[in-house]
Amino acid sequence: MPPTRRRFLSAALVGLTAKAERRVAGGFVLDSFAQGHQIRERAARAPATRQEKHAIVIVGGGMAGLSAGWQLQRKGFRDFVVVEMESSAGGNSRWGENEVSRYPWAAHYVPAPNRESKLVRELFLELGLMDAAGRLEERHLCHSPQERLFLHGRWQEGLEPAIGAGSADRKQYERFAGRMAELRAGGQFTIPMALGARPSPLDSLNMEQWLEREGFPSPYLRWYVDYSCRDDFGAGSRDTSAWAGIHYFASREHEEHGPLTWPEGNGWILERLAAKLQPHLRCGAAVHRMEKRGSGYAVQAGDCEYRAAAVIFAAPEFLLPYVMEGVPPSRVRYSPWLVANLTLDRWPREKGLEPAWDNVIYGSRSLGYVVATHQSLRSQVPRTVWTYYWALAEGSPEANRRALLERDWGHWRDVILADLERAHPDIGQCVSRVDIFRMGHAMARPEPGFLSRVLAPRREQGVILANSDQSGFSIFEEAQYRGVMAAEAALRRI
Template sequence: MEPDRPLVPSRRRFLSAALVGLSQKSGRAVTGSFVLESHEAGHRLRDRAFAAMPAREQRVPLVIVGGGIAGLCAAWRLRRRGFRDFVVLEMEDRAGGNARWGENEISQYPWAAHYVPVPGPGPSLARELFEELGLFEDGEPSERHLCFSPQERLFLQGRWQEGLEPAGTPKDIDQYKRFSDRMADFRANGAFRIPAGDSLRLGELDRLSMRDWLLREGFDSSYLQWYCDYSCRDDYGCSSADASAWAGIHYFAAREDHDPGPFTWPEGNGWLVKRLLERVGTHVRTGATVCQAAREKNRWRIVTKEIAYVSDAVIFAAPTFLAPFLIEDMPAPQAFEYSPWVTANLTLDRLPRERGVPLAWDNVIFNSPSLGYVVATHQSLASRIERSVWTYYWALADGEPAARRRDLLASGWNRWKEAILDDLTRAHPDIRECVSRIDILRLGHAMIRPSVGFLTSQARRKFTAYEADNFWFANSDLSGISIFEEAQYRGVTAADRALARISK
């Protein structure tokens, strides 16, 4: 595997990469491994190779498949509405899906999802849940859970600068201003909402890429183009040339103009998973891989290794692409494409020396193929931090997702470790002297990709509107936009639909 190339390769960069190769000899030994690997189980599901002969049968009116945010929020909604006759089946040893977390002697840390913007003052599902979890005090977001300052910085031209927009020439600044005004107009228009819903206004923006929209509108500043590309890779795991303009604009226009947040925690959205589990954990069965869901007369038989659950209804909150492998005659979700990602948690025995503004929560390197890193100890109240854990993010955004998935699996831990350290060395020349451990998570189908045309496609509509046989899809991939609020919305909507049917 060759790690992704920088967006603008240059002779200087080539030289510095060669020097990086030399400098690694002076680094210390780094331990670590791949963690939470699930592709083998995934491939066995794909190949229908699970030999499940469950010894027991259990009758339960409603089964939720998948204990990520969507499945847990479906469970939260059912409990809130007084319904308790259900189980959540989760294949991993821990619930949470993309909001899982880990812990070492220094800190807790996220494995993927790490923040949620503060929901606006109007009624919303996220606001309802966050009020219940104590994230608001007297209507205001609780300081303890808001991201501390400094929030973001960018490594550009040999120094860290404040914020993520590259400080540019007057022409760049003029284009930032014009872009920001366009986003304000889109915001005022109200077409870009969270949750986004199923029938989009301004759907014509889904028919071209974000990159083509920028060019069409005369946004030719390379800094602005980089910033929009970074945003697409960050939220969607794909480049601005592949993301639909509707999704690219949604990133900027769907949120409140002045977010006082975001909300974040050392363990990222794992904090929300823990709070949800306090409420619905008694329903969750972990290590329960569903390998078959079969319709038998007017019931469902949901098969795991040990137990076959016989239910009246099913909420399918596992990724939608898995459904045809588990359910006979289920059509394949054709247009659903998923972005592969690598995330890593780096244990630092000391912090590297700095050039420019100090360490922030979110730290991004200009023109890097990665998305940079967030600092797990950032929310610590300790007056001095010497050791830390950094969570590093790399979306394999370029090229065909299937080919990138093959790259992802073909390269060993050592190769990925070197690629990560090389990338960080651009901004932190002494990083190899600071890091003692790197654990790496490979996510082949990490998140849905809002490719051009997907959000307005019939293929998506077919699965969001699916109602047959008391079976509802609920994963956030139905939204085409992989964020907490969409997962919650999909879970809650499926729970409401299921209750409407079951209680008849």
Template sequence: MKADRRALLGLGAVAAAAAGGGLAYALGREAPLPGGALAGADMARGHRLRTGGFPAPSRFEDVDLVIAGGGVAGLSAGWRLADAGYDRFKLLELEDHVGGNARSGRNAISAYPLGAHYLPVANKEAKALQHLLRQLGMITGDRDGVPIYDSEQLCADMQERLFWQGRWQEGLIPRTGITAQDRKDLAAFEAAMAAFSKRIGADGRPAFAVPMAYSAGDADLLALDTLSFTAWLDARGWRSPVLRAHVRYAMRDDYGTEPDQVSAWAGVHYFAARRGWAADGVNDNELTWPEGNGRLTRRLAEFLPGKIAAGHIVHRVAREGSAVLVDSFDVATAATVRTRAGAAILAMPHFVAKRVCGEIADPPGFSYAPWLVANVTVDRLPEGRGVPLAWDNVSSTSNSLGYVVATHQGPDAITPATVLTWYLPLSDMPPEQARRLLVQRPADEWKRIVRDDLLAMHPDLEPAIRRIELWRWGHAMIRPTPGFLARGAAVTPAPPLFVAHSDLSGLSLFEEAHYHGVRAAEQAMALLGHPHESLL
């Protein structure tokens, strides 16, 4: 069960954990902070959409189809077009690099993720995703009709470990030191999630699927979206602090949101929707690489040679008769380009799409989770009592989500130096307040938090930390708060405008963004008269 692979049991503020365990504090002094930059999505370009003042168009071009946005959804739309033999399109991206929150970085030691860092083995219903994974060589064949995955791209052992009661243990659920009531509540919760996972709806669909568009529409299932996950747990009397910490980690892991603000439908989906379809017993594994999902976005971009125009701020999308006008500001030349197209796919977050296109509705409830990601270069691998270093390493006493080891995969795993990618969703305050904190808190303060959180787990690392590269995500992911299921359907414009983003699902998952990119591309091709066979 997915919960068993990602459940953190334990709470505590990052600063408190660091103060209790950081070696610098224990010695009554502060070690010098390592070097490293504070970076993130280009706020200046994004904020220009609010302030406006773009020059009138001075360059004009025509193309059949424009994709506005180069995250996973936009790249997936371009991949689907290219896969169908359609090449009369152009992709415009605000940043200098495509990839969205799946972007990656690199230093002399290793590549590393700046955001999303893995892709679970695909569900049976995810046919378009399986088609992509075959093209990328990640699915290498079939056995009795079941996909065979490339073992070198699946997460290697040891996959996960938890720092619990002073020792590292394999897996992310404690095996010692929990009460009989904890065990009872955990068992009841696991049984309920297993039942949801096996359930087939009245329409013949899985109760919970990935992509979620394939989920059943039974009324009692949809009713889960009317209350929070915490309220759903309360109604069942499952109050074990171990279970509640387990659920909290899970909700912050995928949604960057506290369980009392997550829709119960989304909460159950996390635990019940993953049914990886694969041979060789790897159903519950995931694909991962040193650069995380940057591997996927880079490979997607390789399908689009000559089609991507980075550094273009799309600031106006409007109809003109049966056509669409897309105005974008070319940062390099400081000129506005007007592109006239037969159709446009807006592959951008809702808060951007509604600003650039007046036809995008703005129902209440859309909100976004801010995150801080840190890539920490160390001279040697972390140590500690208990089981050896894993790919995913989580502490029961930290408010962070722990760290993944960039060099866990492949031959670089044996080198002493590595990069630890550390994650913190700022979920314990309103998103607006968290975004202000991301901007206003100095880099050195963030570095102290990151360093001291790592030292609370690994005091031995103090002399080994060389750099801490910080990356801020002000709008890292959509938050699936109660009522989210209806929001995506409410923002869909009429052709020749199409929207494609994981925001439409309310779940910021690669599979959701990929699905919406493929769907929008196929709808646009149908409108433009290009024959194709649907992958959905």
């Protein structure tokens, strides 16, 4: 670990006591621990009182499950349902709204799609986000300034550390960018990943070992890579397979535009998909049992038993053994995350640069915050909402999950405000509300060795797995691809 980062981290660990200077309202929101634990413990349930028969049942209405439904609809197929545990669909793409703005609860952007991301292009065309010539709709492209970094006591433009970086660091940035371009040209770092991925020795190293091996000691570059791994995978560079770490940088074509973002984040896409699938959605129904019956399946959820010829399981893979007898435990490890939406009655004072869409604090354990009102076209936005992201990447996911459950809301509020105070000393006087979403199993972690698992997909009693964790890491494009592929497989099956 580079010394600069160690110094910043220890400062982060000891300085967590700042208290809000005015009364701050809020609490935990969207908690689903209790439901999850009931499923895990196979709690006794009242028997189903009704039955529905469909050709295909999709379990889980996140982006993957909804994309499976979208594909079935596009094929003119109507005999399916999407069974979702929560009261609304969306999973990690859900969003909220208050009197100030809409805001995301997790996923908040989609980069401009690559040429090979054919399905994303088709969806974007259908939703009016792209025209037939491939031009993205300006209104939904992230406005400037897009990103800023708080480093050595002030804000700088962009996330690549510039203040304090010497010529040796800058040379390494350039060489790193060159290596990523070479690796991209090799053709194995694609989006969706399944189009290019093949067994690779890079998967036996972690990203930090790869940086060491390639001669990249710059602490600023190391920070930037670690930040990027935490941002996309919820795991630091020491816990991320070098293949996945490289994928983050090498899989995207050079972007002239982008990313696409909305106040409610990817909830914008979700809302439109869910509207198309409305007659097929069964929300508020947690699947707690699935079994093979003859040539089909029986799926128990809430008061209903669904009978189907094929099942697409788009809920996270680790849940499958808890609902289906005889399925071995999943080998996927998940990162816990915390997302908070902070309502600000006024903007904090700024040092130098104006707020960007994405605002990151160098050396923080968090990933900083995204401004929900950034895309607003109004010239004055007196109040705002910040979405604060924190992948609990240090220590074990199990210990961090326990901490998420055990610590109360006041603890997390104070930790969040103390973190932000480093860049915004008057934040405590600006915030009126902090709502916190704790996510125990937020996303799959692509640890070293993940690729061999992903390249040998599981076949569990004929159930078709579709969650983005089938790619080993979770982004919109992977969720969509896995959902669409699962729909194709289900259609072949029936």
